[in-house]
Amino acid sequence: MDFIKLPGFGLPVDYMPGDNRHFPLLLGTGSDFEANTLTNLELCMLRFIEEITNKSDWWIKVHDPTIASQWKTEALEYDWGQYLRYGDFTTAMADACIEEMKLKASLYQQANLLPVYDYTAAIVKPDHLIPDDLWQTLKHGVKVLEDVPAAVKEWHPGSDRKVLNLVHPSMYPLRFLNKTDQSDSEYETEEYDSSKDRDMPDSESEDEDDNEQERDPNHVSEKEVKCRDLRWFYKTHPVVAPEPSPESKLKFCAEDIKLMGFFHNILPETGPQRLQVIVKIANIHLTPEDPNYPGGSWHTEGQINEHICSTALFYYDNENITDSYIDSEPCTIQSVGSVLTREKRALFFPNVFQHHVNSFKLADPTKPRHRKILALFLMDPAIPVISTANVPPQRQDWWPEELGPIGDLPFDERIAKEFRRDLMEERSANEWQAYDKIKRAEWNFCEH
Incomplete structure (x- = not known):
């Protein structure tokens, strides 16, 4: 047995696997997680993307040249020193952010996921x-x-x-x-x-308990969650191939x-x-x-x-x-x-x-x-x-x-x-x- x-x-309570395959932690060992320091301009770009992606239908509007140009103008006119000491924003930064958001829009429409501060x-x-x-x-x-x-x-x-x-x-x-x-x-x-x-x-x-005291009739069961996971998998992992024959x-x-x-x-x-x-x-x-x-x-x-x-x-x-x-x-x-x-x-x-x-x-x-x-x-x-x-x-x-x-x-x-x-x-x-x-x-x- x-x-x-x-x-x-x-x-041990503080056991960690020796193969270094665990996910990194901020408070782990000295080399568990490290990140380089960003410049002020990079921080301003991350903030710009965060603000724009809070707007309604941003994933559609970002492909509209008129709206994208308006966002760019607003970013260039904003006093970035109010957000971050020595903050600034240039035309090249705005163009790069717009292009990045177009890529994020594609991901968002396919998987409903939007990474920011990445x-x-x-x-x-x-x-x-x-x-x-x-x-x-x-x-x-x-x-x-x-x-x-x-x-x-x-x-x-x-x-x-x-x-x-x-x-x-x-x-x-x-x-x-x-x-x-x-x-x-x-x-x-x-x-x-x-x-x-x-x-x-x-x-x-998968536990079933007939003696359970209280269960909401609208309770979301684990089987339902698994069905949703399965639908998500087939939606995000489509088979790119010719239509197969029935046999x-x-x-x-x-x-x-x-x-x-x-x-x-x-x-x-x-x-x-x-x-x-x-x-x-x-x-x-x-x-x-x-x-x-x-x-x-x-x-x-x-x-x-x-x-x-x-x-x-x-x-x-x-x-x-x-x-x-x-x-x-x-x-x-x-x-x-x-x-x-x-x-x-x-x-x-x-x-x-x-x-x-x-x-x-x-x-x-x-x-x-x-x-x-x-x-x-x-x-x-x-x-x-x-x-x-x-x-x-x-x-x-x-x-x-x-x-x-x-x-x-x-x-x-x-x-x-x-x-x-x-x-x-x-x-x-x-x-x-x-x-x-x-x-x-x-x-x-x-x-x-």
């Missing part, structure tokens, strides 16, 4: 990736979590009752030294890492496609067996009495032992909220720019950006309104971690009475909040240490 070996269970890494910001029916299903499904008595609503600590947690992974984290796993292997982890907590990811699986049909699947270049270097030879994600859903509520949101803190996602390699954000409901941006940190670390967030926009970016949500407020200060966000944090496929595939639910109110406690499990809400407090304090301390480490860099400035 093969024992389970995962970071923190049979392997040089060493990139941020992808699609506005039409999520179908309307799936978007409405998500909004309807989340209401089950929202429509609860005020006494049991979970307001995020320190948010002044502005950030409402609907799904927060740090409430019931994995406790390395207090954990019973569904396997025969034992491993003491304290000597490898002082951290005793980690957000627990969900693993993609010689060509059948192939994703596994038949030979990996080349970047993909061959990153993915394990056998390919990932499953995807692991940490799920988070939160609402930001503003009122006429308190109409301003000050913004979030600077951070990268997770800690090293969580192996988060990228983030997906979906702003599925904005109402009466001013524009806000995912912003970047100035100082010794170079600020690459900011990306506009708005309703129905998704953002994808690798975990090499230190970032935060900029401030925003009520557009109409007389009406209370909100912003709602779904966040998915993808674990590195090359480094599987302990997840819901190995660990049963830890919430006391989820366990049938006849099972009873098993050691320190399960734990109630009071203990869960203590664990969350400890985890947040540890992460804050690590963020300050990381910030101090990064800002002391003199060369090869990290990307933000």
Whole structure:
């Protein structure tokens, strides 16, 4: 029988594969991720493309010479010194940006994906990736979590009752030294890492449970997601060949496609067996009495032992909220720019950006309104971690009475909040240490 070996269970908590095929991290080893410093003119070009691609139907308008000429004129007349010290814009820069956006327009129309701030890494910001029916299903499904008595609503600590947690992974984290796993292997982890907590990811699986207490009738099943993935694959990987005769049909699947270049270097030879994600859903509520949101803190996602390699954000409901941006940190670390967030926009970016949500407020200060966000944090496929595939639910109110406690499990809400407090304090301390480490860099400035 093969024992389970995962970071923190049979392997050190800070385990990293030796073949260097994991995705890069900003806070990884010294050579894990490096980016050259951009010139001020390059930063202005990146900003120009970001602003233009926020316009409606930009992918069509960029091919209209009259509209493209107008954008060019506006860029040349703008005082770029207001955006960036010593900023400037030339005719050649404008022409290059227009040509680049024509290429991006083709990609956007084919795959609904738009990379911006792309040089060493990139941020992808699609506005039409999520179908309307799936978007409405998500909004309807989340209401089950929202429509609860005020006494049991979970307001995020320190948010002044502005950030409402609907799904927060740090409430019931994995406790390395207090954990019973569904396997025969034992491993003491304290000597490898002082951290005793980690957000627990969900693993993609096909479980059917007749005793499930509550399921939205409009719940988006994993089978539906897989069907969408299959349709996406055949749409983006068309077979360029003459129409075959009925008796010689060509059948192939994703596994038949030979990996080349970047993909061959990153993915394990056998390919990932499953995807692991940490799920988070939160609402930001503003009122006429308190109409301003000050913004979030600077951070990268997770800690090293969580192996988060990228983030997906979906702003599925904005109402009466001013524009806000995912912003970047100035100082010794170079600020690459900011990306506009708005309703129905998704953002994808690798975990090499230190970032935060900029401030925003009520557009109409007389009406209370909100912003709602779904966040998915993808674990590195090359480094599987302990997840819901190995660990049963830890919430006391989820366990049938006849099972009873098993050691320190399960734990109630009071203990869960203590664990969350400890985890947040540890992460804050690590963020300050990381910030101090990064800002002391003199060369090869990290990307933000």
